Structures are given as structure tokens and as C-alpha cells.
Amino acid sequence: MAESEIRDDHSWLTAFMSAxxxxxxxxxxxxxxHSINKCWDLVNDLYAAADALDADADESWTLPIYGGRPVPNSTDADLGDPPLMLLEPPAVSQAARFLADVPFEALWNVVGAGFGDLGWTEQELLGHHxxxxxxxxxxxxxxxxVVKAVWA
Known part of the structure; x- marks a missing residue:
């Protein structure tokens, strides 16, 4: 969403993401x-393999899953409130460039065997990618x- 439409308020963002x-x-x-159910850690681990492909790579691989600025919950709200992150437009562009440039097949070649042992297929992760x-x-x-919420 347009950054100007986002309120930097945990309660507002929680209601927005719930809707x-x-x-x-x-x-x-x-x-x-977009949502990733129950395997966001694996998708992040897939992108972390970019370090093995390019030792000089920056950490733009963290942006699609865990990147962004945490939006603090300043109230004593229910502990069920999700952790929220806000990824501002420059970082969204950096994440988009990373995703466009990183070759999925090369990432899979680095980590695929371990993921297969966990029951995840190449096609499932390619779909998320x-x-x-x-x-x-x-x-x-x-x-x-981009606003992100992590519901357990």
C-alpha cells in the first residue's frame, strides 16, 4: 500500500492486517x-543460500521474509497481537531486485537436499518464490x- 496511507500504529496495523x-x-x-503458511523460516533459509552463491552479497535476502522495521506495540494489549514489520519503498525495491535476480535453481542446488528431508518439495518453494x-x-x-504480520 502507499506509504502515506499507513499509520505507524500497532493497533491500527493489526486491524488492517486482520481485515x-x-x-x-x-x-x-x-x-x-501474499501469505506463507507455516514455512516462512524455510523460505528465508532458501534465500539465505544466496550468501553461498555470492560471498560479497549484501543481506537483501532477508528483506522478503524478515526484513523491515518492527512496529512496536506501545500498549498493554493482548499478547496475541502479531509482530508487525514495515518495509518502506526503498527496501521493497531492493527486495524486488533480489527476487528478480537470484536464480531459484541455484538456491535449490545449495539447500534442496536438506529441505527434501523436511518434506518440502522444490515445486512448493518455487511457488512461494x-x-x-x-x-x-x-x-x-x-x-x-509492505506491511508484514506474523501470526503463530
Whole structure:
């Protein structure tokens, strides 16, 4: 979403992300939302393999999954509130470039055997990778920020 439309307020962002979650199918179809259920750590580990491909690589591989500025919860709200992160437009563009440039096959060659031992297939992770490429590419093209919520 446009950075100017985002309130830097945990309660507001929690309500916003909850509404987005409830409207997930429509938001996914519009390309304005993406979710990774139960394997975000693995997708992050997949991208961390970029370090093995290029020793001089910066840590842009952290941006698609765990990147962004934490939005603090300044209230004594329910402990069920999700951790929230805000990835501002320059970092969204950096994440989009990383996702466009990193060769999935090369990443899979570095980590695939270990992922297979965990029960994840190349096609499952390739699907997440392609979805993230599209999502971040579209957000970067629009100059948008990305809000992330991690629900357990």
C-alpha cells in the first residue's frame, strides 16, 4: 500500500492486517497480498543460500521474509497481537531486485537436499518464490510499502 496511507500504529496495523487476512482470496487475486503458511523460516533459509552463491552479497535476502522495521506495540494489549514489520519503498525495491535476480535453481542446488528431508518439495518453494517475485515486483513498481504480520 502507499506509504502515506499507513499509520505507524500497532493497533491500527493489526486491524488492517486482520481485515486483509479475512479478505485474503480477493487480495491474492488482485496481487496485493501474499501469505506463507507455516514455512516462512524455510523460505528465508532458501534465500539465505544466496550468501553461498555470492560471498560479497549484501543481506537483501532477508528483506522478503524478515526484513523491515518492527512496529512496536506501545500498549498493554493482548499478547496475541502479531509482530508487525514495515518495509518502506526503498527496501521493497531492493527486495524486488533480489527476487528478480537470484536464480531459484541455484538456491535449490545449495539447500534442496536438506529441505527434501523436511518434506518440502522444490515445486512448493518455487511457488512461494514466484508469488513473492510477483508481489514485491508489483509493490516496487507502484512505489508502495509492505506491511508484514506474523501470526503463530
Amino acid at each position: 486483509a487476512w479475512d479478505d485474503g482470496p480477493a487480495e491474492y487475486a488482485a496481487g496485493i497480498a 514466484r508469488d513473492l517475485q510477483q508481489f514485491y515486483g508489483q509493490a516496487a513498481s507502484a512505489g508502495h510499502a
